[in-house]
Amino acid sequence: MNLKALRQREHDLKAEGTALLDKAQKENRASLTAEEEARFAAIELELTELAAQIASAEQLADRRRAMQTSTAIAGGVNLPHSQIQVGVQRESLDPRSGFASVAEFGRAVMRGSAGAPNFAIDARLNAADPTGFHREGGSRDGYLVPPEFRDRIWELVNAQDNFLDDIDVEPTSSNVINDMVDDTTPWAAAGIKAKWRNEAQQMTPTRQNLKPRSIMLHELFCMVTATDELVEDAPRLENRLTAKSAEAISWLLDDTIMYGDGIAKPLGFFNSPAQVSVAKEAGQAADTIVAQNVVKMYSRVLSQGIARTAWYVNSDVMPQLMTMMLGQQPIWTPPATGFQNAPGGFLFGRPVRFSEHCKTLGDKGDIQLLDLKGYYGVRKEGGTRYATSLHLYFDYGLQAFRWILRFGGQPHLSAPVAPANGANTKSHFVSLDERA
Secondary structure (H helix, E strand, O other): OOHHHHHHHHHHHHHHHHHHHHHHHHOOOOOOOHHHHHHHHHHHHHHHHHHHHHHHHHHHHHHHHHOOEOOOEEOOEEOOHHHOOEOOOHHHHOOOOOOOOHHHHHHHHHHOOOOOOOOOOOOOHHHHOOOOOOOHHHOOOEEOOOHHHHHHHHHHHHHOOOHHHOOEEEEEOOOEEEEEEOOOOOOOOOOOOOOOOOOOOOOOOOOOOOEEEEEEOEEEEEEEEOOHHHHHOHHHHHHHHHHHHHHHHHHHHHHHHHHOEOOOOOEOOOOOOOOEEEOOOOOOOOOOOOHHHHHHHHHOEOHHHHHHOEEEEOHHHHHHHOOOEEOOEEOEEOOOOHHHHOOOOEEOOEEEEEOOOOOOOOOOOOEEEEOHHHEEEEEEOOOOHHHHOOEEEEEOOOOEEEEEEEEEEEEOOOOOEOOOOOOOOEEOEEEEOOOO
16 A cells, blocks of 8 residues: 555544444443454554554655755756756755845745736746745745745744743644544543552453544744835845744744634633633632632642643732742742842742733733643644745735744643542643632
8 A cells, every 4th residue: 555545544443443432432331342342452453563554655755755856956046967966955955045035035036926016036936946836725926935044933933932842842744633642540440550460360451541632733824014115125124024923923822822712723721621720719809819829729730740830920910929928938939049030930939930921910811830741732844845834925915925834732631630539620731710
């Protein structure tokens, strides 16, 4: 079977296995029947074999692509056939495709757009895109951005103080991630269990409590309009197209990871069923945070991730946090260096980070205790050049530049976790209810 057929077979087997588990759950059975168990074991065995076949097929496809001969272009000039290097992509020969800056590239795109005054296609544009035009989604008015400039925007996005460094993020070459997850705990009724046994006693197996999960990668774009004067001003355009666009992309990614509703965008943890919300104290005044709020929030975070947690707060709450006492003991402390490098400090030993995404004092979300590794994100990378990298478009009627990327995500947990002992559920994400 070819790679496509192998992947389809893998998808079909996983669907069949899921159906067997769903049937047992629907019929309130604690285990599969003997016939179902035999079929499930056969599915697992075939999936293991398929994984190896898919890996081999993907490696072969990669080697085939690497050995394809490309006409190397540097600075818009075709290299002689004798200088063509087999197995070397044009972007590795000149990652800028002959352009000195993204601003210079932008001006070339403007002049090379249909209907532009002084219309002329710069030969270097064809070095960025082997076919000259980016055609994904029916678009015929854009050029693929040279690799160095595509990477630059991601470098600037990642350079921001954002959630991307802390969440569990992976690259993918697909627009949809379909997999099976197991969010059970060692003490739950279902899932993998360890057991004791007597000498020679038969061992009874346990299995993962797998649930299907599908994550769609949605498009995020940043469009920047530019006047003719700005387009001709390379330094200002450079800043507009890289630093400012990266700031805007970073802000929206963070805000969506926190508050996304899952409709045409990723599902944020704040609006997900996985979040734990702690109620205010009886008689608590509006727009206040008291020590008991913080104590209860701390008790509701999953203990496995407590060493990774941080408090995310609106700066409006700091006057109350910095003077908060539990008995005679302050629960907020500055860093070891003192107030000189504070200003966040520590609350119950965990770092406090200011965030403009947090709500104002008194609203739900003004203070949150988060283990961001509990959030799973995927960003588009790899695969074909057209579908996998940041692209810069020029919409001539608007004189606009647009960056497009794909990102998807949702919390690892589908719901808060029930503890082994006690009634209060726990999560990677804990917030305080509104105090109006």
